Amino acid sequence: MPRVIACTDDAAAEPEEVADALATDPFDPRDEDSVARSARWLRRLGNNRSFLADRIVAELTGAGESQASLYGAQVIMLSRAVGNCFLRANIWPAKGDALFRASGGDVFAYDLPHDHNFDFLTVGYHGPGYWSDYWEYDHAAVDGWRGEPAGLRFVERSRLAPERLMHYRAHRDVHRQLPPDALSVSLNIMHMAPGQGWRDQYRFDIERNAVASILTETGSEIALRLACALDHAEGLALAEHWGRHHESDRARLSAFSARALHAADNETRDAIWREAELCGSRLVAIEAWRHREAMERAAIPAQPVA
Amino acid sequence: MLRAFPGEPMVADPSYRAAMAQSAHEAVRARWDMHPVHGDLVAFGSGTGLEQCSALGALLADPMAVIAPLLDDLMRVMRTHPDGHMPLRFVRTAHFTALLLGASGRAKLSLLTYEPHAPGVAAATFTHGERIEHVLRGRADATLLALDRLDEAGRAVFARMRCQLVPGARFITDCARQTLMVDPPSRPVTVLRLARAAARPDPMRQFRLSDGALIHQAAGDCDASRRELMAVLLARLAPERAPRVLAGLTQGGPDHLRWQALRECLALDTARGFAALSRLADAPGDTLQSHAAALRTDLLAQHPQLHALMKRAPCPA
Secondary structure: OOEEOOOOOOOOOOHHHHHHHHHHOOOOOOOHHHHHHHHHHHHHHHHOOOHHHHHHHHHHOOOOOOOHHHHOOOEEEOOOOEOOEEEEEEEEOOOOOHHHHHHOOHHHOOOOOEOOOOOEEEEEEEOOOOEEEEEEOOHHHOOOOOOOEOOOEEEEEEEOOEOOEEEEOOOOEEEEEEOOOOOEEEEEEEEOOOOHHHOOOEEEEOOOOEEEEEOOOOHHHHHHHHHHHOOOHHHHHHHHHHHHHOOOHHHHHHHHHHHHHHOOOHHHHHHHHHHHHOOOOHHHHHHHHHHHHHHHHHHOOOOOOO | OEEOOOOOOEEOOHHHHHHHHHHHHHHHHHHHHOOHHHHHHHHHHOOOOHHHOHHHHHHHHOOHHHHHHHHHHHHHHHHHOOOOOOOOOEEEOOOEEEEEEEEEOOEEEEEEEEOOOOOOOOEEEEOOEEEEEEEEEOOEEEEEEEEEEEOOOOOEEEEEEEEEEOOOOEEEEEOOOEEEEEOOOOOOEEEEEEEEEOOOOOOEEEEEOOOOOEEEEEOOOHHHHHHHHHHHHHHHHOOOOHHHHHHHHOOOOOHHHHHHHHHHHHHHOHHHHHHHHHHHHOOOOOOOHHHHHHHHHHHHHHOHHHHHHHHHOOOOO
């Protein structure tokens, strides 16, 4: 589960002060001293009991810019990207809250077991804190195909209680968030690594202890898919190139899928997936085999009942 | 790979390479953002008529004249800098894949593909806004489903018109009453979509196709949902400061936001909350007037001391 960071500091800081500190002393999750320093700044932000109300008053009275269209209802951005991270607050409605009753829990990412492709620090700021079931796993041992055994090891169920400060480790800590007992808020320092978009984040099937799906996808993969759908010559050529050479197995799979989308007939589509099966990536090979099998099943005419 | 000077060893720091790649993608995005359609999206998104948005009009008249060069730019940077990723938002479902090309205010411009062999849909969704779709490539059959009326049990009664998506076809829908339901095609069908939400959107409604039952309803305005959540949170974070802000929220915006703000205000500050309640109860034509009047009557019956607050209010005459 995430590391609990023991950090005592009674000082309080404004978001701008924390952002300035992180700009000059970036959060490096690989460096224990950096984690400790960044955690201390998050602690100080959490000690500031008025800044969030100030932000909310500003936004509700029209003095602050609405962030709804960019980040959704649940997130309050506290800083722009500073160096390699940014600050944000998350609001966690309880089951009894009107918005939860109206929209359901899915929109708040509850009951979705997942890991993260980035590190972050978090602290409970208000309310009893959302609950989490926590697991750990070995990301390097997983290729990411659907149904692949994930080797999750359950740790505990606990909540992000007020002032509890934790370090979620990329590709190691898995959690399933559950609604808090009352409306709660957490504050985060979110790390952004170059190339992060190509590192896979998974959704897990807890009952089967398996990978359920890859959650990450990039605008590039979508753009490539649309370009192929539009018969864009360079898009099709790039899809072929990425399928063979991209460093990310997920990108290779996306590229083969985009080519298959463009294919004029099943024979061409099957040839593309056959090429994918032989490309040397286990993720791509297994997913390609699944596509070929599904196509074969779809092609078998239904047998008449005797 | 970066070459520092001729003869020097190549530099291959993955982090640096990824950062440079991302900068290249951001530069392409910045160039696209300079296109005149974005200026028109600002105007269109704040309510200007499409006839006054010449760049958007030109885009809809000949989409590939704009889309093709954009794709050229995107594919070029993706080939030369595969470590980066294009900073454009997107949506991917079993039924469609959409790339958000631009957004401002209530308007969104998307490139969207209806996915082949998608599963059938069991429900129709109606949002409060308008949508223009121009078919760029592919063919599919579709149904233009209209919400004709609600019967006595509140079930939707639909009118259906079959149509075809073919290249060059344009579909304009009033999304509060109409929805275009595309039959799963055998090959992808790609459209350019320009959408604009209503200024004060009614809730999104979803009806089951088999019997017209209303199966889901949600706030039509993400901003209003956010403001509602923040209002509730403010009441918890700063109960001494919140009532003034909450009372202000009762004056305008969607009804669900106003009502929630009123409830929170009443819970924190009886005098200010009751004054806000009375303003609503005494406002003819206000959509909350009858609910507010009924609540005021109930409160006065349960708490007669509230009559004193009514007597303090200035006579409107």
